[in-house]
Amino acid sequence: MQHRQLIKDCIKGKTAAQKELYDLFAESMLAVCYRYTKSIADAEDVLQDGFVKVFRNLSAYREEGELGAWIRRIMVNTAINFLKKKREYQYDMSFLNEPLHPVSEDNPEIKLRTKELADLIRQLPSGYQTIFNLHAVEGFTHVEIGQMMGINESTSRSQYMRARNLLITWIEKYNSEPKTSSYGG
Amino acid sequence: MAGNFEKKVSEQMDDFKIRPSEAVWQKVEAQLRKDKRRRWFFFILPLAALLLGGMGYGIYKWGKTNGEPSLPVVSSNANNQTTQTPAVKSNELVNENKQQSNNDDTLSTLLIPLSIEKEKKSPAEGESVLVDKKQNGIVLNKQYIGKKNPPAEKQKSNSASLALIPKPDAIDKSKPIPDNSVGTNPVIISAEEKQAKPKEKAAVPNNLNDNKVKAQEKNDSPGLINENTLSKKTKAHKEAEVQADTIPQPKKSTADNAPSKKWKIYLNAGAGISGITGERIMPVNNSTSGSITGGPAPQGFIYPPESRINMGPGFHFGFLLKKPVDQQTKFVTGLNYAYAGTVRTIGNSAADTLQISLLNYRDISYSNSYLANGSDKYKTHYQFIELPLLVEHTVGKKQNWGYYAGIAPSVLIASNALIYDNRRGRYYQSNEVYRNFNLQIKAGMFFNPKQNKQLHWGPQLSYGLLNNFNQSVPKQRLFTLGLQLQWRLNK
Numbered sequence: 001m002q003h004r005q006l007i008k009d010c011i012k013g014k015t016a017a018q019k020e021l022y023d024l025f026a027e028s029m030l031a032v033c034y035r036y037t038k039s040i041a042d043a044e045d046v047l048q049d050g051f052v053k054v055f056r057n058l059s060a061y062r063e064e065g066e067l068g069a070w071i072r073r074i075m076v077n078t079a080i081n082f083l084k085k086k087r088e089y090q091y092d093m094s095f096l097n098e099p100l101h102p103v104s105e106d107n108p109e110i111k112l113r114t115k116e117l118a119d120l121i122r123q124l125p126s127g128y129q130t131i132f133n134l135h136a137v138e139g140f141t142h143v144e145i146g147q148m149m150g151i152n153e154s155t156s157r158s159q160y161m162r163a164r165n166l167l168i169t170w171i172e173k174y175n176s177e178p179k180t181s182s183y184g185g
Numbered sequence: 186m187a188g189n190f191e192k193k194v195s196e197q198m199d200d201f202k203i204r205p206s207e208a209v210w211q212k213v214e215a216q217l218r219k220d221k222r223r224r225w226f227f228f229i230l231p232l233a234a235l236l237l238g239g240m241g242y243g244i245y246k247w248g249k250t251n252g253e254p255s256l257p258v259v260s261s262n263a264n265n266q267t268t269q270t271p272a273v274k275s276n277e278l279v280n281e282n283k284q285q286s287n288n289d290d291t292l293s294t295l296l297i298p299l300s301i302e303k304e305k306k307s308p309a310e311g312e313s314v315l316v317d318k319k320q321n322g323i324v325l326n327k328q329y330i331g332k333k334n335p336p337a338e339k340q341k342s343n344s345a346s347l348a349l350i351p352k353p354d355a356i357d358k359s360k361p362i363p364d365n366s367v368g369t370n371p372v373i374i375s376a377e378e379k380q381a382k383p384k385e386k387a388a389v390p391n392n393l394n395d396n397k398v399k400a401q402e403k404n405d406s407p408g409l410i411n412e413n414t415l416s417k418k419t420k421a422h423k424e425a426e427v428q429a430d431t432i433p434q435p436k437k438s439t440a441d442n443a444p445s446k447k448w449k450i451y452l453n454a455g456a457g458i459s460g461i462t463g464e465r466i467m468p469v470n471n472s473t474s475g476s477i478t479g480g481p482a483p484q485g486f487i488y489p490p491e492s493r494i495n496m497g498p499g500f501h502f503g504f505l506l507k508k509p510v511d512q513q514t515k516f517v518t519g520l521n522y523a524y525a526g527t528v529r530t531i532g533n534s535a536a537d538t539l540q541i542s543l544l545n546y547r548d549i550s551y552s553n554s555y556l557a558n559g560s561d562k563y564k565t566h567y568q569f570i571e572l573p574l575l576v577e578h579t580v581g582k583k584q585n586w587g588y589y590a591g592i593a594p595s596v597l598i599a600s601n602a603l604i605y606d607n608r609r610g611r612y613y614q615s616n617e618v619y620r621n622f623n624l625q626i627k628a629g630m631f632f633n634p635k636q637n638k639q640l641h642w643g644p645q646l647s648y649g650l651l652n653n654f655n656q657s658v659p660k661q662r663l664f665t666l667g668l669q670l671q672w673r674l675n676k
Contacts, residue, residue: 013221015214022210027202034203048209052216057530057560077559081533107189114201117194136191137198147556147610150535168190 003067011059018055025068026051029075035118035133036079038126042086050078076138080148083126108168111175120170128163135160235644235668450674451505451519455645457667459499459525459567461653463660465491466605488557488610491659497526497564499665507577517575517589523647525567525663531603531612532559555603557610565602567653567663569595573627585633586643593625593647602653624650629669641671 003024009017026047033046053074061070110117121129121137134140134148135156142156149156467490503521510516535554555563575591600619603612629645649663 013217015217018214018217019210022213026205026209030203030205031198031201035198035201040203043203044205044209047205048212048216051209051213053560055213055217056220056562060560074560077533077561081561084534107193110190110193110197114197117197118201121194136194139195147558148533150533150554150556164190 004063007058007061007067010055021054022051025071028068029071031118032072032075033079035121035137036076036083036130038122042082046075046079046082049082050075053078072138076134077148080130083130108171108175110171112171116174117171120167120174123170124163124166127159128166131156131159132163132167136164447508447675449507451507451641451671452502452674453505453519453521453669453671454500454502455667455669456498456500457645457665458496459527459663459665460496461494461527461661461663463652463662464658465493466607466659467491468607488607491605491607492530492557494565494661495528497528497566499523499525499667501571501665501669503571505573505671513579513584513587515577515579517573517577517591519573521571521573521593523569523571523595523665525569525665527565529563529565529603530559531561531563532556533561535611554606554611554613557605557612563603563612566600567597567602568599569597569623569625571595571625575627577631586631588628588630590626590628593627595623595625595649597621597623604654604656605659618654618656620651620653620655622651623653623663626650631669631671639673641673643669645669 003021006017006021010021029050030043030047033043033050034040037043037046050071054071057074061067112120121132124132130149131145134145135142140148142153142160145151145156145160146153468488501521501523503519505517505519507515507517533556535556555561571593572595573591573593575589575593577587577589579585579587597619601614602619603614604618605612626648627645629643631641631643633641645665645667647665651662653661653663
């Protein structure tokens, strides 16, 4: 196990070890939190709460999977809790029964850069955004999403399809827009 | 994942990183430091206090001194002639007849309080009960008590060996008798003790005995010894001892020793740790403890068992009323506010509202439930008003420690405890499921540091006899273990 000694030192409460663990995973975890929230400030709040939970519960880590995956799971749960508690997200977290957006291409090519794609995902309504992140990016099943969100599996499925189609629509629109050319010479 | 689209999105997002600001780590570090301090306060401090308390009590008991107040010794012979010997300590025996007590070893010096002595059966031959009077600081009329009849001639000779004080008739009755004359502890020395070789004899200044022998030589018959015949040293010694005497502390009679029947009021407070004992609700398929609801489990899905409940802080404060029943026993009642906290791990909150049917066929709806899987800490609290009904018993001569036990009916005034529904994988809160009345068993010990009767302290255990919930499952009972302080308000 790669980080075994580091984990032991963190459990003992050694600050240097805790800082090292934080530095190892903070950047990728902030990106995870960024995808669930609407602002970088909110993302950092979620990151801070998430890492506090990581250090408090590190003794419960059983080395059954990668440490990064375990930390990521905690970050996701923390993000979902944050969204439910924060008032400005609560309206968006209610699930909409809009009709599905028709899409021409079910698996379009994604020409966006990583950050641009992330920003597109963040523009989805919070409910769509969360379910899309959980299923498409994190890989949770709709049963698990239903448990985490307190919704039915069918609700999760339908909301995901709406989110997916909306995102594909935006991606297709982005793909079809003429790019600004830089002229040289 | 649904298809290629999801795969592409996922792969792109895996490479996505953002560097956080410095403030994030600083806040994380500050929170972790706070957690460390809290852990020390709630778990180490009560244990340290218990340990210190135990050590302090052990040192106090070990350093306890033995000693009793000094008592004067007065003797008289079988002819009721009173004699007096200088005051000696009650646990020292006067070696009055060292030179003459070679043969008779049957008698020993008795030091018996007057009150008890008065209750003795009527004296047999050779025995007499002392009637104690005290005038001018001198104890009169103390008589010997002997197990055997002293030989007349020996008795005769021995009586002269002691310094005698004037018979009561000769005393100036105009002088007031000191208040502590009644109930004064007499030192009763057997009439034959003069002859007996004493088993335990305290040292008496040799000059005293010498002077007694001299006095005896001068006066063959019992009666007054002219004090002028005594050496100045002996006289001074005698006077000094009488003065220093511990004019004996009047021993209280049994009636006097009875405790005041007045109620004593105490402020009390305590702190420690709380926890839960009992069962946890297990997954539905292999459930041994059932569920709060009798509804069906979702098909093909098994929710995890109920999460463990960890200990948390507990404290109480209020007032106690204590009424003495006898010298060592008190009845205790009062009113307390008690707080018991625990911690458990739960998942995210869910905003939907669900209806469930409880096992007793009542329907309740709950919202703000929590999912089964997760790593969030949920702090549970139970708040009670208690009415302790205890019996307290003090131990030891100095009554500086004791123990108590009893019950405390309690009313639950607030709680946020969660119930686990293993058929839906949810933790939820509902006032419908709490048991509002409970019965606590309480037991503990108390110590009086330095016999300070105003302040008691000691460990206390409190345990709920009844289930926290009014449902058949789960069966969970609350306990609190900690230190208690009691401060008496009235005398």
